[in-house]
Amino acid sequence: MGHDRTVIPVISPRQFGPLNIECYRTGMSSSKQRKLKWCGIGAVLLLTAIPMACKLAGFGLAGSSNWTPAPTTLPTQADLLEGNWVGTWASNQRDMDGALRCRVVKQGEGVYEARFDAVFAKYFSYESIVTLQVSSKTPAWVCAGEKDLGALGGGVYKYQGHSDGNEFVCDYDSAYDKGTFRLKRAAATTQPAGTDAKAP
Numbered sequence: 561m562g563h564d565r566t567v568i569p570v571i572s573p574r575q576f577g578p579l580n581i582e583c584y585r586t587g588m589s590s591s592k593q594r595k596l597k598w599c600g601i602g603a604v605l606l607l608t609a610i611p612m613a614c615k616l617a618g619f620g621l622a623g624s625s626n627w628t629p630a631p632t633t634l635p636t637q638a639d640l641l642e643g644n645w646v647g648t649w650a651s652n653q654r655d656m657d658g659a660l661r662c663r664v665v666k667q668g669e670g671v672y673e674a675r676f677d678a679v680f681a682k683y684f685s686y687e688s689i690v691t692l693q694v695s696s697k698t699p700a701w702v703c704a705g706e707k708d709l710g711a712l713g714g715g716v717y718k719y720q721g722h723s724d725g726n727e728f729v730c731d732y733d734s735a736y737d738k739g740t741f742r743l744k745r746a747a748a749t750t751q752p753a754g755t756d757a758k759a760p
Contacts, residue, residue, distance in 0.1 A: 640701045640725040647743030670694040700724045
């Protein structure tokens with residue numbers, strides 16, 4: 561018994577491209593091959609035209625003169641310690657407290673000079689200058705320092721404080737007394753009184 565054989569011409573890849581080779585392998589008709597070919601050509605043209613149109617419209621694609629890369633560094637963190645502070649001091653061991661002002665000035669990386677100006681017995685002002693070292697900045701800044709006020713002043717005072725930028729709390733500790741400084745941000749014009757006396 562004989563078999564009918566359909567002769568299909570060989571399709572040249574150079575003439576019709578790879579789309580027609582696939583059509584040949586699947587036995588697709590010539591009309592469908594032409595439709596598929598034009599669909600493929602249209603898709604290629606569309607994919608080529610979209611990036612060019614976006615570039616001309618100034619949408620910021622790579623290569624456009626309007627494109628600005630994102631910054632590679634984060635903004636500098638605000639200084640949570642430096643500045644003027646006002647508040648109160650209170651002893652934890654004695655029945656003493658009073659008004660307090662402080663000016664903190666940065667001396668170097670993580671090093672600050674704190675000038676505390678305390679009012680004692682409502683009429684007397686005492687000043688102490690302490691070097692504070694910042695040990696942590698996440699999230700609040702933690703600092704510490706110490707000051708030797710001499711035998712008459714109570715010996716060595718140690719300070720442990722922290723600041724969130726709006727409130728500065730510092731505990732002091734010595735053989736003579738223990739207490740806490742509680743301060744808040746002051747106006748830029750607020751300055752500690754310049755006296756020669758010493759305070760905790």
